[in-house]
Amino acid sequence: MRPPEPHPRRSRLAGLAVATTLALGAMAGGTPASARDIEISFGGHAKYRFHATTVPSSSFLRDFTDSPTLDQSLEVRTNLDVVRGPWKLDAAYQLTGLTGDTLAFSRDLPAELQAFYPRYPQDDGRFLNLTYVIHDKGRWAAVQRLDRLSLGFASAKVVLRAGRQALSWGNGLVYSAMDILNPFDPAAIDKEYKTGDDMLYAQYLRSNGDDIQAVAALRRDPASGAVRANVCSFALKYHAIADNGEADILLAHHFGDDLAGVGGNLGLGGAVWRADLVATRTARRTVLTGVTSLSYSWVLGGKNVNGLVEYFFNGYGQPGRDYAPASLAANPELTARFVRGELFTLGRHYLAGSAMVELHPLFQVTPTIFTNLSDGSLLLQVATRNDLKENLALLGAFSAPLGAEGTEYGGIDSGVPGRPLSTGPSLFLQLGLYF
Secondary structure, eight states: OOOOOOOHHHHHHHHHHHHHHHHHHHHHTTSHHHHHTOEEEEEEEEEEEEEEEOOOTTSGGGGTOOSSEEEEEEEEEEEEEEEETTEEEEEEEEEEEEEEHHHHHGGGSOHHHHTTSOOSOOOTTBSSOOEEEEEEETTEEEEEEEEEEEEEEEOSSEEEEEEEEOOOOSSOSSSOSSOOSSOOOTTOSOOSOOOOEEEEEEEEEOTTSOEEEEEEEOBBOTTTOOBOGGGOEEEEEEEEEOSSEEEEEEEEEETTEEEEEEEEEEEETTEEEEEEEEEEEOSSOEEEEEEEEEEEEEEETTEEEEEEEEEEEETTSOSTTOOOHHHHHTOHHHHHHHHHTSOOOSSSEEEEEEEEEEEETTEEEEEEEEEETTTOOEEEEEEEEEEEETTEEEEEEEEEEEOOTTSTTTOBOOSSTTOOBOOOOEEEEEEEEEO
16 A cells, blocks of 8 residues: 655655754764864743734624634744854744634635734745644644754855845834845834745955845745745845944845835934835836834933834825725735735834833833824834843733724724724733743
């Protein structure tokens, strides 16, 4: 009898275990003396999250769930670094379990809305499929994945890495214009790790402190499974250092579009000014996105305070407050980037203000206001961080969207008269144990 074919996701994870073992063997050189030269560091965390969100009685979401929605998750992440001379192997494994109302009702939403409620990272379009869904039915799901798996080489002037890794570019502190690979949601509370992508990375360090970075993020067409240039990203960035600031020049071909960007930061007295401007040539037009901010640190009443004000222009956004389903469908450049996790805003003009107050060396409070200047709606968020012990941290956040019906934060048009796609105040708690 012919043995059953292995599950494709299982077989790829197993193959990666073999590849990791071979890489470790190659780095060790096969001799005890070489093995003693290997430096191994292992750590990670376990994070429990609780999220409660109220849903107004008039919301379209009340057709699918009660209020409040209650969601919980437990994530375990292990990080392994193996270094031998100039070589480094970086691997990170994640095991996540989720349960709750949002997980359940998101399955029943119309297909065009499900993409706006992702349950967990997936690898459908990535070059390597390193995610295995253990269970995803009803009110709970469990998934395991490799979020990092890369082999790197570093000398005095050259850095090379291949595999799943993360990369952050740009000068935006809240919003992102130049950070095109898996940027964070501006309203995210936990920004400890970016989701990894499969890429080839190279950096050349010049003697004057400047550097040149090149990256090729390889992806597959979800429909055919083939690697195609129109879903990959190829980018080249020059980073220059001056006496009182830094500058960046970016050229890229990203998901079939050509883009060019400039940015940098400059010290102004005790403050820092940052800015990025990116022009993207799509199939239909040239689109500008930009971000600029001013940050400053001071002492108030014996407490350290870090404040910032940031303006973001989203050239892909809808003008005014026109977020009707038909209007969004007529703007595929915006919706595609929203679904890909590159954009998190539907409008064009945004202003964010934030101040991190260190009430105690182990306790911080950060109130933030995200304002859609085009429709007048805003999101008020108060986040806290409490380091309970050296290896135990508690994050918390209260968020309240404010705005009239039809606005981005007040609730956009769902297509059903009088039933906006809206949510109310929410509470987020996360307890993280590090090892």
